[in-house]
Amino acid sequence: MRSKSSDQLSLAEAKAELKRLAKEIAEHDERYHGQDAPTISDAEYDALRKRNATLEDRFPELVLASSPSKRVGAAPQEKFGKVQHRVPMLSLGNAFEDSDVVEFLGRVRRFLNLPEATEIEVTAEPKIDGLSISLRYENGKLVQAATRGDGAEGENVTANVKTIDDVPEKLTGKAPAVLEVRGEIYMSHKDFAKLNEKQSQDGEKTFANPRNAAAGSLRQLDSSITASRPLRFFAYAWGEAPELPGETQWDVVMGFKKLGFPVNPLMKLCRSSEELLAHYQSIEERRADLGYDIDGVVYKVNRLDWQARLGFVSRSPRWALAHKFAAEKATTVLEGIDVQVGRTGALTPVARLKPVTVGGVVVSNATLHNEDEIARKDLRIGDTVMVQRAGDVIPQIVAVIVEKRPRGAVVYEFPKVCPACGSHAEREERDTGKTDVVRRCTGGLICPAQRVERLKHFASRNAFDIEGLGDKIIEEFYHDGLIQSPSDIFTLAARNERSLKKLKDREGWGEASVKKLFEAIDQRRKIGLDRFIFALGIRHVGDTTARVLARSYGSAEHFRDQMIAASHHDEEAWSELNALDGIGAIVAEAITQFFGEGHNIEVVNELLKHVTPTPLAAVAASSPVSGKTVVFTGALEMMTREEAKSMAERLGAKVAGSVSKKTDLLVAGPGAGSKLKEAEKHGVEVIDEAEWFKRVGEKK
Ligand code: IVH
Numbered sequence: 001m002r003s004k005s006s007d008q009l010s011l012a013e014a015k016a017e018l019k020r021l022a023k024e025i026a027e028h029d030e031r032y033h034g035q036d037a038p039t040i041s042d043a044e045y046d047a048l049r050k051r052n053a054t055l056e057d058r059f060p061e062l063v064l065a066s067s068p069s070k071r072v073g074a075a076p077q078e079k080f081g082k083v084q085h086r087v088p089m090l091s092l093g094n095a096f097e098d099s100d101v102v103e104f105l106g107r108v109r110r111f112l113n114l115p116e117a118t119e120i121e122v123t124a125e126p127k128i129d130g131l132s133i134s135l136r137y138e139n140g141k142l143v144q145a146a147t148r149g150d151g152a153e154g155e156n157v158t159a160n161v162k163t164i165d166d167v168p169e170k171l172t173g174k175a176p177a178v179l180e181v182r183g184e185i186y187m188s189h190k191d192f193a194k195l196n197e198k199q200s201q202d203g204e205k206t207f208a209n210p211r212n213a214a215a216g217s218l219r220q221l222d223s224s225i226t227a228s229r230p231l232r233f234f235a236y237a238w239g240e241a242p243e244l245p246g247e248t249q250w251d252v253v254m255g256f257k258k259l260g261f262p263v264n265p266l267m268k269l270c271r272s273s274e275e276l277l278a279h280y281q282s283i284e285e286r287r288a289d290l291g292y293d294i295d296g297v298v299y300k301v302n303r304l305d306w307q308a309r310l311g312f313v314s315r316s317p318r319w320a321l322a323h324k325f326a327a328e329k330a331t332t333v334l335e336g337i338d339v340q341v342g343r344t345g346a347l348t349p350v351a352r353l354k355p356v357t358v359g360g361v362v363v364s365n366a367t368l369h370n371e372d373e374i375a376r377k378d379l380r381i382g383d384t385v386m387v388q389r390a391g392d393v394i395p396q397i398v399a400v401i402v403e404k405r406p407r408g409a410v411v412y413e414f415p416k417v418c419p420a421c422g423s424h425a426e427r428e429e430r431d432t433g434k435t436d437v438v439r440r441c442t443g444g445l446i447c448p449a450q451r452v453e454r455l456k457h458f459a460s461r462n463a464f465d466i467e468g469l470g471d472k473i474i475e476e477f478y479h480d481g482l483i484q485s486p487s488d489i490f491t492l493a494a495r496n497e498r499s500l501k502k503l504k505d506r507e508g509w510g511e512a513s514v515k516k517l518f519e520a521i522d523q524r525r526k527i528g529l530d531r532f533i534f535a536l537g538i539r540h541v542g543d544t545t546a547r548v549l550a551r552s553y554g555s556a557e558h559f560r561d562q563m564i565a566a567s568h569h570d571e572e573a574w575s576e577l578n579a580l581d582g583i584g585a586i587v588a589e590a591i592t593q594f595f596g597e598g599h600n601i602e603v604v605n606e607l608l609k610h611v612t613p614t615p616l617a618a619v620a621a622s623s624p625v626s627g628k629t630v631v632f633t634g635a636l637e638m639m640t641r642e643e644a645k646s647m648a649e650r651l652g653a654k655v656a657g658s659v660s661k662k663t664d665l666l667v668a669g670p671g672a673g674s675k676l677k678e679a680e681k682h683g684v685e686v687i688d689e690a691e692w693f694k695r696v697g698e699k700k
Pocket of ligand 1 (some may be wrong): 029090091092125126127128130132148184236237259298317320322
């Protein structure tokens with residue numbers, strides 16, 4: 001109860017109340033705008049906002065980034081800004097066996113050349129199954145929060161992270177000038193269950209597991225939604241940190257605790273592999289009672305000077321190891337096999353299982369991959385099967401318990417026609433002479449399943465990302481004839497205006513939700529060219545390839561025209577496409593096949609009447625390597641090939657796979673061979689990795 005008047009409140013009390021108010025109001029906003037289902041009267045709502053305004057008036061220094069007062073009428077941001085990690089966010093090497101842990105310590109000892117008698121201290125702590133985040137503090141104040149992204153570049157989610165109670169906005173005690181604290185954002189089992197219950201009550205989509213729920217909550221464009229989701233945080237690592245609060249892993253993490261961060265209480269300092277394994281076992285025993293998901297134990301060499309000497313192999317530190325828990329298994333009954341049709345016509349079998357709990361999660365479906373897999377396992381409906389679930393991977397059937405097979409169970413026969421349109425379904429012959437494992441519907445766009453799947457893909461997260469146009473709604477709109485092809489999405493509002501049957505009168509809809517949908521659609525009338533290309537759903541063109549194409553062709557019209565030319569065997573257009581880095585024969589073939597079909601060109605042309613794809617922002621035009629063609633060769637030690645490539649591209653360079661006279665720079669690691677010779681022949685400048693980092697001015 002808010003009994004105290006605002007001028008009786010202390011700073012701390014006011015702060016706590018403002019945080020609570022932000023959350024509470026955000027929840028009501030979501031109910032009101034998002035679900036048309038308010039749970040309080042307008043007067044009560046106004047009173048909350050008024051209280052918030054009064055407190056903010058009195059304590060202007062406490063106004064939160066997520067404050068309701070900042071949101072009035074404000075449209076959510078287009079999308080998250082990008083953040084370049086000053087220190088890359090790496091991953092961990094995995095181990096599954098006890099012997100891997102012994103081997104890990106052996107490797108460390110050999111690398112550091114330590115005598116047998118020297119003790120190696122190693123911390124052991126749970127591996128939290130959430131998502132990692134990097135929090136940047138300057139003079140003790142949280143100034144930026146970024147997701148991991150590809151490790152080199154993440155998304156700026158500062159406003160959202162500021163709504164998380166576990167993350168201090170100000171550090172307690174003596175704060176260094178700069179400190180990047182890293183750790184895991186996660187959701188507890190309890191909060192996850194509550195959220196899903198609310199989601200399903202509100203007719204919203206539910207999340208498959210706490211990890212997805214945490215990720216989905218953090219990646220909200222409207223931070224008031226994040227504020228209404230109960231996210232938590234554990235600190236366990238750091239990025240840029242010139243003044244660390246300790247000289248060992250243990251001391252630094254304890255230092256983080258003093259600065260106000262939650263740290264995991266199960267972290268332990270161990271002195272031998274026996275101790276590590278004992279702690280691993282004890283964590284595994286407690287796993288079910290922790291109240292949040294973990295998927296293993298992380299070991300880290302305690303001494304930071306040793307960590308520095310050990311360094312990294314590809315993307316993982318030599319000084320750390322993730323010891324994963326074995327996948328969880330359970331037995332249940334295979335009740336049926338459904339065959340789903342994907343956007344490229346692939347028929348994918350899905351096992352329908354008698355629901356069973358595997359490691360705390362109820363499983364009722366499992367992936368079956370393809371028909372060969374079913375045949376290989378001789379899976380029959382009615383069989384008792386062993387299912388396995390590891391992390392957030394889709395559960396799998398690992399074995400059939402043949403002794404329990406019911407009498408009369410028949411061999412499963414995979415359909416030879418598409419279950420959605422009845423077209424013939426076939427397995428393509430590959431160039432290699434092998435038949436494709438995937439059976440595909442040949443119906444193309446006459447197949448309703450393929451059309452719906454293409455629409456879903458079009459509106460999905462990495463494509464047009466249209467909020468409110470999820471899979472279920474697309475299915476409904478498709479079946480009711482409201483959206484048949486992508487451009488229909490953009491004429492929906494105008495058609496609704498003219499129509500007698502209004503969207504707002506549909507079940508589950510209302511004035512506000514329709515308005516919100518139209519706004520979300522309008523926001524996408526301008527879209528990055530890369531997303532536009534990805535959204536077309538061309539086989540083999542994922543978001544990375546789409547980005548390459550967008551960068552290379554610059555505009556949608558030019559891309560379209562060049563691809564049409566290539567599909568008509570224009571030699572130049574075809575070879576230009578094939579020469580692009582990351583585009584091989586199969587991808588090039590798929591793209592030209594797509595543009596060889598009149599109906600696809602029509603889809604693109606129709607779309608271009610309603611949307612304006614924008615060229616990708618020129619990247620770092622001023623970097624020392626921008627505009628240069630770079631080749632990486634030999635063993636790279638400070639970064640993986642992939643990381644090197646994305647870094648170079650981010651800095652505006654073009655990465656090529658082979659050296660020619662057009663090459664400007666060869667970055668050669670140990671063991672470089674033919675490319676190095678080739679570079680010398682052409683007089684191409686050759687540098688090593690360290691020089692590369694020096695030149696591009698990034699710290700490693
Ligand atoms: S340390 C340089 N400690 O696991 C190493 N990671 O597989 C930095 N994770 O991306 C990571 N719990 O998201 C570390 N206690 C823990 C962790 C942890 C979960 C995640 C983290 C990382 C991934 C690597």
